[in-house]
Amino acid sequence: MxxxxxxxxxxxxxxxxxxxxxxxxxxxxxxxxxxxxxxxxxxxxxxxxxxxxxxxxxxxxxxxxxxxxxxxxxxxxxxxxxxxxxxxSARTGTVKVAMNMTIATTILPNILKTFSELHPNVSVKITEGSGPNVVEKVLSGEVEFGIAPCPTSVERIDFEKCYSDPFMLVAHRDHELHIQPTVTWQCLEKYSFIKMRPESGTRRLLEKGLDDLGVHLTGQYEVGHLPALLSLVGHNLGVSAVPDLSSTAIHNLPIISRKINGPAICRSIGILTSQDSSLSPAALALKTIAKNVLESQKF
Missing domain, CATH: 1.10.10.10 (Winged helix-like DNA-binding domain superfamily/Winged helix DNA-binding domain)
Structure with missing residues (x-):
């Protein structure tokens, strides 16, 4: 017995x-x-x-x-x-999440503030990376889910759109555009436009939107990362357009941002999960809060 x-x-x-x-x-x-x-x-x-x-x-x-x-x-x-x-019951445990740097510095604090109030004994480990890097970590199982722009043609990934992030004009505060009552994509054609490198997903998305509008923006500078782009804009070496969430990085820089009138060009921000695995209760709780924060745009 x-x-x-x-x-x-x-x-x-x-x-x-x-x-x-x-x-x-x-x-x-x-x-x-x-x-x-x-x-x-x-x-x-x-x-x-x-x-x-x-x-x-x-x-x-x-x-x-x-x-x-x-x-x-x-x-x-x-x-x-x-x-x-x-x-x-998601009272304890550890959740691993990946997201790009912009989301980590803008949206994440409000997500974690709400989550920690409801689940004080659950720890969260954040991995920052580019959009493709977030996808890679979700697929490998290194993290349970990711928060990033919508990936292009990735199998075994589910993307749940939560927020549309429109592109905004960024220019030096002394640039003549800062006094313009309205700014359109067409009016940017006469200025030197600073671009991200061709492999950038942000650039590919922007150029597709511009092609659809019949707008052709040119300039002599290309950079690989947002801080470098904003540095050039901050030295009045040209203008550019970045997603609204990214434009929050201009604080303490001599840069203004403006809404661009006309058809909006936006990137979709959402939650990425793998089709090959399910979320733990704690991860599901964090995902639900992240979705609510993104959809409410309270950040």
Whole structure:
């Protein structure tokens, strides 16, 4: 006969309360059921734990030696069971998420503020990277989900759009455009336009939108990263257009941003998950909060 946690718990409760009636009530079983559990435990161990020659509850020598082992077994079982329940209910655990730097510096703080209030014992590990890097980490299982612009033609990835991020004009604060009441894509054609490198997903998205509008923007400078682009704009070496979330990086720089009138060119920001795996309860809770923050645009 196998040892069971019910039988071990019955033994511990009986010794703790010192009588069958109270011990049975604490376990919510009848006294005969409690007696059977004790007998099954003794049968499984092949030895008597309770000395039945006396009234009340008296332990045999083996019962005395076994008691601390039984107490530890019940304690460890209850602790492990609670840990599993905490994981299932998203009360504990660790969630790994990937996102690009812009999202990490603009949207993430509000997401984590809400999440930590609801799940204070769940830790979150953030990996920052480019859009393709976020996709790679989601597919590899290194993170449970990602927050990034919509990827192009990636298999085994589900993308849930949450926010449209429009491109904005950025120019030096002394540039003549800063006094213009309205700015259109067409009016930018006469200015030197600073671009991201051709492999940039942001550039490809922008140029597709410009092609659809019949607008051709030219300039002598190309850069690989947003800080370099903003640095050139900050030195009045040209104008550019960046997604609205990225334009928050112009704080403390001599740069203004303006809404561009006419048909909007936007990038879609959303949540990326792998079709090959499911989210843990804690990750699902974080994903839900991230989706709500993105859709509410409270950042």
């Amino acid at each position: 196998k040892l069971t946690i019910d039988s071990i718990s019955a033994f511990v409760s009986l010794v703790h309360f010192g009588n069958y009636q109270t011990a049975a009530a604490s376990l919510k079983v009848t006294q005969p059921a409690l007696t059977r559990r004790i007998q099954r435990l003794e049968d499984a161990l092949g030895a008597q734990l309770i000395d039945r020659r006396y009234r009340g509850v008296s332990l045999t020598a083996l019962g005395t030696n076994y008691l601390p082992i039984a107490i530890r077994t019940v304690h460890d079982f209850n602790r492990s069971n609670q840990q599993i329940k905490d994981l299932v």
